[in-house]
Structure formats: C-alpha cells, structure tokens
Amino acid sequence: QKEVEQNSGPLSVPEGAIASLNCTYSDRGSQSFFWYRQYSGKSPELIMSIYSNGDKEDGRFTAQLNKASQYVSLLIRDSQPSDSATYLCAVLRVSSGGGADGLTFGKGTHLIIQP
C-alpha cells in the first residue's frame, strides 16, 4: 500500500518566520515529488516539483528531497499571511509497464501564518 504521510497540523508560524513542512513516503519506487498549495474550497496549485536528492529553491520556497530516508520537505521563508493554506505533498511512481499510477497525495498540512 503506497502511503504519503504528513502532519495534519495546524502548524502556526509567525509572519516573517520560516515555515517547515514535512512529508514521508513508503514507496521506494517513487520518482517524482511535488508540493501543492490548496486554499479552502479551491483546487491544488503547484508550488514546487523535485526529482533528485538535494535542495531546489524557487523564490521564498525551498524543496528538499532525501530518497534514502524517504522524506520530502518544503521550507517557506519570510512567511506571509497569504501563505496560510493546506499544503499537499504528492509523489509519483512511474509504472514499469508504462501505465500510470497517478499521484499519491498526503492528507495535507494546514498552515496558519499569524500576523
């Protein structure tokens, strides 16, 4: 059973601080990793994608991947109230037969940035 685990929160962070979101996954065959942001009542919006071990930075966001430990993290620097949302971790395992397994999502972490 493929699983993606996230702390559901809520995670409360003061404005201007660093928010750290974590995700672990069980399927060692996972090859692609994504962070989506979802505001209440809206659809998921891609924040970051990462495919190889290490860090990937994009503006205030940094994604970190450690395949040996099977975890992915997202750091948000200089957190803003508009960052308050649910953050979904998603992993993709490409089937050896060429068919799609689809994204496997965690339940999401609810992040609250306190002004």
Next chain:
Amino acid sequence: ETGVTQSPTHLIKTRGQQVTLRCSSQSGHNTVSWYQQALGQGPQFIFQYYREEENGRGNFPPRFSGLQFPNYSSELNVNALELDDSALYLCASSLGTGGYIQYFGAGTRLSVL
C-alpha cells in the same frame, strides 16, 4: 489560471443517479487524470487517459468510467451514485505521462443526497 476548465462547478444528485463531469485540458496537453477529494482528505487517483486510452487506474470500482476525446478533453462518468461519492472531483492535465507536472482545474463539487 492553469488553462484547465471543468464543468459544472457544482452538482446535486440523488443516490442511484448517474452523473457526467467534463474537463478541457490545457492547450498542448494530451494527458488527463481524474481525482476524487473527500472533505479533509488528499485527492485520490481515479484514472488517467493518454491519447484517448485509459492509461492507469486507482482503486475505484467500475461504475467510475471515463472517456477522452480527440481534442484531449475528457469526461468522468459515475453510475449508481452513492452517498460516499460526495466530494470534489478534480481534473488535471499534463504534457504526457510519467513525471510531467499535473495542472489542476477548479474542480466540480458533487453532492449526493
């Protein structure tokens, strides 16, 4: 805006009825994936269509079926609706299968009474 459009935005059905949801993919994208998101949960993969063929399926019963058309738009059909089918249904399009980024539409909120 992702360029992925879904219709309708909201739908109310009664148990036992059938429903069809529609999705237009982003220009240039040939792959459409469908997900079901229950309240407080992450999206669950239903199936994926690539070049008009079902390319993969999650753990959903056969009463969930789909189509993809030559213009790569797609439909999700659900027969014999159950109360637990109440959810947000999300369509995502991508340039292809594999590790391509999936871009989501705004979703269809289905309520089954």
